[in-house]
Amino acid sequence: MDDWQRLLRGALRKPEEIAQKFGLDVEEVRRIAKAFKIQITPYYAGLIKERGDAMWRQMVPDAAELKEDTGVADPLEEDADSPVPSIVHRYPDRCLFLVSHSCASYCRFCTRKRKVGDPSKIHPRYIEDGIEYIRRHTELRDVVISGGDPLMLSDRRLEAIIKAVRGIPHIEIIRIGTRVPCVLPQRITEKLVAMLKKYHPLYVNVHFNHPDEITPESSRALNLLADAGIPLGNQTVLLKGVNDDPLVMRRLMQKLLAVRVRPYYLYQADYVSGTEHLRTTVEKGIEIMEALRGWTSGLAVPYYCIDAPGGGGKIPVLPKYLQSITDEQVVLRNYAGELFVYPQVKPKPKRRPRPAVAPCYSFDGAPPMP
Numbered sequence: 001m002d003d004w005q006r007l008l009r010g011a012l013r014k015p016e017e018i019a020q021k022f023g024l025d026v027e028e029v030r031r032i033a034k035a036f037k038i039q040i041t042p043y044y045a046g047l048i049k050e051r052g053d054a055m056w057r058q059m060v061p062d063a064a065e066l067k068e069d070t071g072v073a074d075p076l077e078e079d080a081d082s083p084v085p086s087i088v089h090r091y092p093d094r095c096l097f098l099v100s101h102s103c104a105s106y107c108r109f110c111t112r113k114r115k116v117g118d119p120s121k122i123h124p125r126y127i128e129d130g131i132e133y134i135r136r137h138t139e140l141r142d143v144v145i146s147g148g149d150p151l152m153l154s155d156r157r158l159e160a161i162i163k164a165v166r167g168i169p170h171i172e173i174i175r176i177g178t179r180v181p182c183v184l185p186q187r188i189t190e191k192l193v194a195m196l197k198k199y200h201p202l203y204v205n206v207h208f209n210h211p212d213e214i215t216p217e218s219s220r221a222l223n224l225l226a227d228a229g230i231p232l233g234n235q236t237v238l239l240k241g242v243n244d245d246p247l248v249m250r251r252l253m254q255k256l257l258a259v260r261v262r263p264y265y266l267y268q269a270d271y272v273s274g275t276e277h278l279r280t281t282v283e284k285g286i287e288i289m290e291a292l293r294g295w296t297s298g299l300a301v302p303y304y305c306i307d308a309p310g311g312g313g314k315i316p317v318l319p320k321y322l323q324s325i326t327d328e329q330v331v332l333r334n335y336a337g338e339l340f341v342y343p344q345v346k347p348k349p350k351r352r353p354r355p356a357v358a359p360c361y362s363f364d365g366a367p368p369m370p
Contacts (some may be wrong), residue, residue, distance in 0.1 A: 294335020
């Protein structure tokens, strides 16, 4: 057994130990656990410094999860775009390939609460069906391997899946979506990285929500991946009491760049059952984006988007920098609130068509001699 698997065996799972660790009512924790799985790695539990801090709110169960009657189980309607159980095919040239039901730690805001932690949702046959689906659909060129968390699989099982996908001629890009470098960085080993390196072009999107999650351990894991030539992107979820502060978000993005991770998406929290206490307004997201653009490197500015309820896909949301636009000029607002005018290109005047040349006739009306 690898070290990371031994560490995972020590994760907080039982309502009794979670209630004792965090000073919660055990009966309440039991009720929450019936609705959504609870698990916190010892490493991530060690990042929680006080009751209600940013790490606490992401992982520790809250009674509000059961009291709220807003949200839906499948807000993005992924199941409607799932031709086989392991595939979500929503966009023209790419698909999501769900290969694992489990996570190292279960985020309380998870958009796939209905699936994760349930072994019946991911079966070896489903993975085979998913590979066959990708093989048959030649319009696909980009596969995102996700779950749960695909890095919860053993190196051998994970490689078998990646190798099968890489062997499909029309697949150009493979991406892995994982939160493991944040919640169980010990899983990122030299052996794992050497295996992943064999299947370039391969990208890894990680998930960090707060600057205090960038620790020496997570930095080591991220640098191992980057040293193997694996481009790293980060997907952050905007969460109340976690990162809904412009200065906190700016520091997170700056620290990510320092460990060679490019901020990719800032997501408005999905409309998931039991997460109302963690959602912010969209205005808060726009305020945060305005505190990033121009105030720090452009490399540190992610796309702010809403994954539209009902399966509409990711829709970017931008602050209003474009004030007005006419045929003559564009009026723009910069990051400091100042207005500037950009002259539009002047259209070239259209050439007037030449009049047709009339045939020349002699005075007596006879046509000209040839």
